[in-house]
Amino acid sequence: MTGIGKSFGGVAVLDSVNFAVQPGEVVALLGSNGAGKSTLMKILTGVYSRDSGRIEIDGAEASMATPRDATAHGISFLPQEISVVPDMTVAENICLGAMPARTRLGVAIVDDQAMRLRAQNILSQLGFSHISPRAFAADLTVAERRIVEIARALAADASILVMDEPTASLTEQEAEMIFRIVRRLKEQQTSIVYISHYLKEVFVIADRIEILRDGRNAGSFLPRDTSVATVVEAMLGTVAGEMFAAKTPRTPGETILSAENLSLGKNLRDVSLTVARGEIVGVFGLVGSGVELLGRVIYGAEGARHAGNMQFAGRPFAPKNPADGKRAGIGFVTAERKKDGIIADLSVRENLVAPFQRRFGSALFTSRRRETAQSVAWIKSLGIRTRGPEQEMRTLSGGNQQKVCLARWLDPSVKMLILEEPTRGVDVGARREIYLQLAELARQGLAILVLSSDVEEIAGLADRALVIDRGVIAAEFAHGTDAATLMAAAA
Amino acid sequence: MIALSRSRTASGVLILLAFYIVLLVVFSFLSPFFMTLRNMLAISSNVAFIGLMAAAGTPLIIAGGLDLSVAAVAGLTGVLIAVLYGFGIPVWFAVLIAVLIASGIGLTNGVLATGLKLNPLIVTLATMSIVSGFALILTGGLTKPLGIAGFNWVGAGRLFGIPVPAILMLATYIVLAVLLRATRFGRYIYAVGGSEETSRLVGLPVKPVQVTLYIISAVSGAVAGTMLAAMLGAAAPNAASPHLLTVIAAIILGGTSLQGGRGSVWGTLVAVLILGTLNNGLTLLDVSSFWQEVTRGVVLILAVGVDQVRQRIQDR
Numbered sequence: 001m002t003g004i005g006k007s008f009g010g011v012a013v014l015d016s017v018n019f020a021v022q023p024g025e026v027v028a029l030l031g032s033n034g035a036g037k038s039t040l041m042k043i044l045t046g047v048y049s050r051d052s053g054r055i056e057i058d059g060a061e062a063s064m065a066t067p068r069d070a071t072a073h074g075i076s077f078l079p080q081e082i083s084v085v086p087d088m089t090v091a092e093n094i095c096l097g098a099m100p101a102r103t104r105l106g107v108a109i110v111d112d113q114a115m116r117l118r119a120q121n122i123l124s125q126l127g128f129s130h131i132s133p134r135a136f137a138a139d140l141t142v143a144e145r146r147i148v149e150i151a152r153a154l155a156a157d158a159s160i161l162v163m164d165e166p167t168a169s170l171t172e173q174e175a176e177m178i179f180r181i182v183r184r185l186k187e188q189q190t191s192i193v194y195i196s197h198y199l200k201e202v203f204v205i206a207d208r209i210e211i212l213r214d215g216r217n218a219g220s221f222l223p224r225d226t227s228v229a230t231v232v233e234a235m236l237g238t239v240a241g242e243m244f245a246a247k248t249p250r251t252p253g254e255t256i257l258s259a260e261n262l263s264l265g266k267n268l269r270d271v272s273l274t275v276a277r278g279e280i281v282g283v284f285g286l287v288g289s290g291v292e293l294l295g296r297v298i299y300g301a302e303g304a305r306h307a308g309n310m311q312f313a314g315r316p317f318a319p320k321n322p323a324d325g326k327r328a329g330i331g332f333v334t335a336e337r338k339k340d341g342i343i344a345d346l347s348v349r350e351n352l353v354a355p356f357q358r359r360f361g362s363a364l365f366t367s368r369r370r371e372t373a374q375s376v377a378w379i380k381s382l383g384i385r386t387r388g389p390e391q392e393m394r395t396l397s398g399g400n401q402q403k404v405c406l407a408r409w410l411d412p413s414v415k416m417l418i419l420e421e422p423t424r425g426v427d428v429g430a431r432r433e434i435y436l437q438l439a440e441l442a443r444q445g446l447a448i449l450v451l452s453s454d455v456e457e458i459a460g461l462a463d464r465a466l467v468i469d470r471g472v473i474a475a476e477f478a479h480g481t482d483a484a485t486l487m488a489a490a491a
Numbered sequence: 492m493i494a495l496s497r498s499r500t501a502s503g504v505l506i507l508l509a510f511y512i513v514l515l516v517v518f519s520f521l522s523p524f525f526m527t528l529r530n531m532l533a534i535s536s537n538v539a540f541i542g543l544m545a546a547a548g549t550p551l552i553i554a555g556g557l558d559l560s561v562a563a564v565a566g567l568t569g570v571l572i573a574v575l576y577g578f579g580i581p582v583w584f585a586v587l588i589a590v591l592i593a594s595g596i597g598l599t600n601g602v603l604a605t606g607l608k609l610n611p612l613i614v615t616l617a618t619m620s621i622v623s624g625f626a627l628i629l630t631g632g633l634t635k636p637l638g639i640a641g642f643n644w645v646g647a648g649r650l651f652g653i654p655v656p657a658i659l660m661l662a663t664y665i666v667l668a669v670l671l672r673a674t675r676f677g678r679y680i681y682a683v684g685g686s687e688e689t690s691r692l693v694g695l696p697v698k699p700v701q702v703t704l705y706i707i708s709a710v711s712g713a714v715a716g717t718m719l720a721a722m723l724g725a726a727a728p729n730a731a732s733p734h735l736l737t738v739i740a741a742i743i744l745g746g747t748s749l750q751g752g753r754g755s756v757w758g759t760l761v762a763v764l765i766l767g768t769l770n771n772g773l774t775l776l777d778v779s780s781f782w783q784e785v786t787r788g789v790v791l792i793l794a795v796g797v798d799q800v801r802q803r804i805q806d807r
Binding site: 299301321322323325326327332334339340341342343344345346350354355357358361364365366408 | 673674675677678681686688692696752
């Protein structure tokens with residue numbers, strides 16, 4: 001791939017990027033969120049069209065206009081979310097693209113035996129002959145499903161395999177299985193593009209490391225000649241510091257939340273943390289690390305399934321549902337804004353007053369007048385760009401929707417705010433405003449817990465930073481730290 | 492009128508209202524008897540039974556639920572009144588017991604659908620079958636004459652010259668409209684139907700709201716059943732069930748989204764009037780009831796189709 005360029009709506013996402021893989025080479029593609037990794041790979045696999053540049057496979061130019069072209073050229077993409085069909089057998093999943101068939105009475109029917117044989121062959125070629133082709137995908141472990149997915153790519157004769165975070169949500173031993181497969185594929189001259197946030201992993205498995213930053217090539221390294229620190233520096237470049245409020249040392253008040261040994265299955269294990277009034281505690285974790293569960297467990301959104309003890313505002317706290325969390329004085333801003341953050345059909349006003357409707361009316365009735373007054377005040381103080389409180393929520397931009405999701409918790413009864421991925425899908429301007437708002441709220445004495453997979457966000461925002469990795473707290477920085485240190489601690 | 496403020500729904504209701512007026516005009520040209528006070532009152536009385544159940548079904552569907560058992564509950568109610576009255580229980584007390592039993596059925600529907608997270612379509616289909624079954628068992632499948640002095644008034648009486656069923660129905664619509672529009676409970680209904688997950692995460696009482704609406708729906712079935720029994724002067728276990736589809740059709744025709752989150756009882760009311768007027772007008776024109784069925788289906792498709800097109804234009 002040479003000179004690849006791509007813009008969305010006038011914003012350049014990729015700017016003359018070069019990228020190449022040799023047969024039997026494992027290239028790690030690295031970059032922080034929004035660097036352009038997935039856009040580049042989507043262009044390679046024909047999902048997006050490119051604005052400029054050329055793609056060559058085996059020396060011949062390839063158009064790569066559709067995903068079908070990519071498959072025809074032997075390129076296979078394994079997305080981060082595993083996509084096996086749970087109600088089908090391993091053999092069916094592996095041969096999903098092209099099931100072997102035989103003709104009976106003029107009708108093509110699936111040849112189960114040939115399919116099982118083919119699946120068996122590929123699995124043993126990968127070194128996992130213990131996975132039965134007859135087993136249902138639903139009964140496999142996450143790691144085994146990942147392997148089935150890789151086998152499917154091979155069944156489609158893939159010669160270039162793009163793997164996006166293949167070890168996310170896997171344990172270390174399970175990740176080791178993926179490495180074994182990668183090495184085997186390499187011996188068979190398959191080329192592999194390996195996208196991962198886990199730097200340690202990358203140094204073990206990759207022949208070469210390619211780095212993207214802000215849609216440009218930002219360095220090419222050989223693992224044996226470089227260090228984690230160098231790679232991280234190339235990934236992050238110079239961080240735009242003015243995104244965040246200057247870190248004036250705040251003196252945190254008394255501890256409001258203390259959690260001990262929170263556990264939930266194998267995704268969260270013995271996590272302990274405290275949050276005090278007037279401080280922003282940031283938890284950084286990669287996707288699948290448990291960062292997406294921790295806030296929900298504390299708030300009560302995961303029900304009462306978790307183990308461990310919590311104290312909130314000096315009282316034992318064991319929430320069974322979100323209503324318990326709210327009653328105790330916790331506000332929660334979700335990462336999945338569209339799914340469980342907004343009510344798209346309702347107005348901005350109705351979304352704003354949703355958690356505390358009691359405040360704006362009598363015992364029975366709502367008061368439109370009081371709701372509107374408060375909504376207008378919030379719209380103004382948070383700079384929510386809207387035509388007015390009656391605008392339908394669905395028509396707001398992501399950043400403004402996020403401000404609504406934050407504003408609705410600005411109630412005197414809320415003592416602590418939990419925010420998951422507070423600026424995911426939020427434009428740069430709104431992002432900065434949200435950061436400043438959070439700093440101001442902390443200054444006023446609110447306890448804030450931010451959970452994020454955006455390393456710069458945690459580095460820029462947190463007075464105290466924790467790193468979560470594979471369900472456990474891997475590091476804690478009492479006075480906050482920079483993005484590079486956090487990334488290295490997680491990787 | 493209580494504000495029709497949810498803009499998308501409001502314009503839908505206006506289109507429906509326009510359609511209703513066209514219908515009135517066309518029929519008054521075709522039949523001299525149509526546009527008389529007497530006939531209008533007859534229509535209002537005839538639609539009350541369906542209108543009542545459709546009224547209560549509307550907030551339930553807005554909140555993301557569905558109740559197919561409501562007509563079966565109406566049928567059972569008539570039977571219960573007949574049986575209990577036969578035991579010498581005063582009729583008002585018999586009605587009260589029937590309403591309590593209906594609440595129990597609604598509670599069961601609600602708990603199964605929300606607590607166990609079963610599909611409401613299947614849950615209420617099952618309770619529908621169970622409830623109709625009991626109505627048949629209690630009567631041996633026969634229609635029981637009631638012959639209760641004064642009871643007939645509920646179904647055929649008049650108050651200030653207006654049929655009692657029509658008054659009951661209108662009162663229900665007004666109460667539910669206020670509930671949906673002006674109370675906190677009403678707000679919860681739209682929120683829960685709009686996004687159950689969001690509602691849960693902001694700590695709203697999602698399940699209690701839904702369960703309450705299942706109970707309200709079942710109770711509306713009981714009241715409608717009482718009305719029907721009084722109107723017929725008999726308890727017919729199967730008299731109500733054929734009307735279930737009309738109830739659901741009216742709610743959808745009225746602009747309530749089956750996905751939840753959107754709708755209004757006024758839309759349902761206009762839809763009920765349209766369907767009732769269509770019946771009445773076609774009967775006056777001597778169109779066979781078989782053709783009436785066909786016409787009703789066509790009107791339903793037309794109305795829903797027009798609404799879809801309108802929304803698509805609006806969303807552009």
